[in-house]
Amino acid sequence: MYRRQFLLKSAVLTLAATNLRCSSATSLTGPEEASSKKKKHRVAIIGCGRMGQYYAEVYRAMPDTELVAIAEWNPERRKVVGERFGVKALYRDVNSLLKDTVPDIAAVVTPSKYMKEAVIACAQSGVKGVSTDKPIAAKLADADAMVDACKKSGTVFAGGNLQRAKWDVQEAARRLHSGEWGKTIGTSVHGFGGEISGGGCQHLSILRLFTKTEVDEVIAWGSPLEALAPEKDDAGLIINGLFKLNSGLKTSVFGKKTPYSGVEVWTENALIRWNWASPQIYSGKDNSGARHEIDPNYAPFPWTDFFEKMQGTIPSTDSAPWYGDDYLISSIRSFIDAVEKGTELFISGHDLRQALEIAIACKLSAQLGNRPVKLPLQDRSLTLYPRPYRWLGGDVTNRPQSPEAAAGKKS
Ligand SMILES: NC(=O)c1ccc[n+]([C@@H]2O[C@H](COP(=O)([O-])OP(=O)(O)OC[C@H]3O[C@@H](n4cnc5c(N)ncnc54)[C@H](O)[C@@H]3O)[C@@H](O)[C@H]2O)c1
The missing domain is CATH 3.30.360.10 (Dihydrodipicolinate Reductase; domain 2)
Structure with a gap:
């Protein structure tokens, strides 16, 4: 058994044994309250490769979010991830997506080179919260432009899968x-x-x-x-x-x-x-x-129950060690709370x-x-x-993700 899986199992047992001392420690909305909400946040994923699929799995596991649209450059992968996540509103890029639908939340998980355009387009079209991942940009002025655009439009600007x-x-x-x-x-x-x-x-x-x-x-x-x-x-x-x-x-x-x-x-x-x-x-x-x-x-x-629910759906491999951990879930929960209540993000675009x-x-x-x-x-x-992998993505740096892997069928 991998060490992370062992740690996860131990965490689950601890949860069962000590039962809920959880939300006293933070102001995060807990699973029960999230499940009782009448309206779900409509979420779009921009860039649905390896990391984007992980985000999509987390959002799919949450009781108060619903995946409504995906923008993905690669046509074959676009089709496959659409089927995997049951999303019919599929687009090539962020601009065509926003023309048709303005989601409440957009997760920008393109390679870093394309994050600026997507974040700013989302901020300017009225998305309530947009997240990005690391590294946010190469040029400082580009990172500034994203932070400023979100500030100007009042869009919550979250970081992503960071410890x-x-x-x-x-x-x-x-x-x-x-x-x-x-x-x-x-x-x-x-x-x-x-x-x-x-x-x-x-x-x-x-x-x-x-x-x-x-x-x-x-x-x-x-x-x-x-x-x-x-x-x-x-x-x-x-x-x-x-x-x-x-x-x-x-x-x-x-x-x-x-x-x-x-x-x-x-x-x-x-x-x-x-x-x-x-x-x-x-x-x-x-x-x-x-x-x-x-x-x-x-x-x-x-959020252990939701984490458990995701385990079967995500291939956990040595090349994708982040799949075995919990921090994308808490990152996204703090993001949802920031969108709903204006609370502080665990990781923000400003931090990146x-x-x-x-x-x-x-x-x-x-x-x-x-x-x-x-x-x-x-x-x-x-x-x-x-x-180059982070800047341009796997398709152009000799590490393309296979359609089977994009379908969640193998790692
Ligand atoms: N935080 C972490 O632990 C972590 C781990 C891995 C990757 N990342 C970051 O996540 C980002 C994506 O990495 P990945 O592993 O998913 O790469 P990937 O190559 O597997 O996926 C990127 C996807 O984005 C698509 N794409 C590229 N440009 C696009 C655009 N403008 N519009 C729509 N789709 C576009 C590609 O077709 C591809 O499917 C990178 O910035 C990387 O640094 C973060």
């Missing part, structure tokens, strides 16, 4: 901010290399969440040298350095695993470690001075823009021979491309 939205990550952050473990005195980022704008978004958005602050200045070293060429995408670039936060705290940044690969925050009484799973908490010390790991007793994930900006500042500082770079960056034309 920042993970239920336990959100709870750890709330407890950290409440002072449960004392004052924060230090932070570090580990394994911040290889894909600083793609996967690195995860680290940066959790660092900002845990510290509740912005990065004010970046000093960075980059290797290998070829990866610092201006036109080179972020693949393979290893960044070591230091972030100065505007709270006065400093963050040590390690490009490789230490052996950890996430974010650490230490406080007067504890160490909080996010390492691509539920944050571990260490508090108190043994005779040798080593910290003890304690059971944080996180509130059970409230901030992450892109920090990643760009890292490469710039390294290119300039470790010169400190102040944020916000003045030059909004600065650009950092993600690796």
Whole structure:
């Protein structure tokens, strides 16, 4: 049994045993209230490849959303996903979709190059909430344009499948901010290399969440040298350095695993470690001075039934590890609440823009021979491309998804 499946099973058992301490921990609408709603949110998926299909499965499993339209460039995949999700309103692109129907919610899950056009078109046509995924863009000005367009139209602008939205990550952050473990005195980022704008978004958005602050200045070293060429995408670039936060705290940044690969925050009484799973908490010390790991007793994930329902429908593979986790569900639940009640998003488009900006500042500082770079960056034309798969999608980068996989029949 894969470790994630094991963890999932344990989570289910915990839920059964402890029964519902859930929504006391957050203001999220729980399954019962969602099931009792009379009107469902009408949802469109823009870009229905691997990730778009995952979004579609989550929305299909929710009691208060209904998939009404899909925009997908690839004609064969469009037909297949239409049949898979029972959606008849199928379009080639976002503009033809919006001409016919304005959904309440649009999930933009195209490759990153096409996100700007889709997000802005949705915002301008009266969609109540639009989400995007990582990385949000390559050029800072493009990310700004999306954030600004949504602000102007009053459209909720959500992030997507990021670990920042993970239920336990959100709870750890709330407890950290409440002072449960004392004052924060230090932070570090580990394994911040290889894909600083793609996967690195995860680290940066959790660092900002845990510290509740912005990065004010970046000093960075980059290797290998070829990866610092201006036109080179972020693949393979290893960044070591230091972030100065505007709270006065400093963050040590390690490009490789230490052996950890996430974010650490230490406080007067504890160490909080996010390492691509539920944050571990260490508090108190043994005779040798080593910290003890304690059971944080996180509130059970409230959407487990829906998550279980999805398990059979989604191929969980090593190449798609995100399928086995819960954070797209909590991301979408916080998005729905933000659309309905104006509550805070677990991950927003603004967060993704901030992450892109920090990643760009890292490469710039390294290119300039470790010169400190102040944020916000003045030059909004600065650009950092993600690796080609993220930027252009699988069809044009030699990793097309087969029709069988798009139909949900095999991974
Ligand atoms: N958050 C995460 O964990 C995570 C994981 C994987 C991918 N992603 C991101 O999700 C995005 C999509 O990745 P994917 O794995 O689904 O790629 P994919 O290639 O499997 O799917 C992209 C789909 O979008 C369609 N498309 C492209 N441009 C379009 C347009 N303008 N309008 C409509 N459809 C369009 C393609 O035909 C394709 O079916 C990328 O930005 C990637 O970085 C995020």
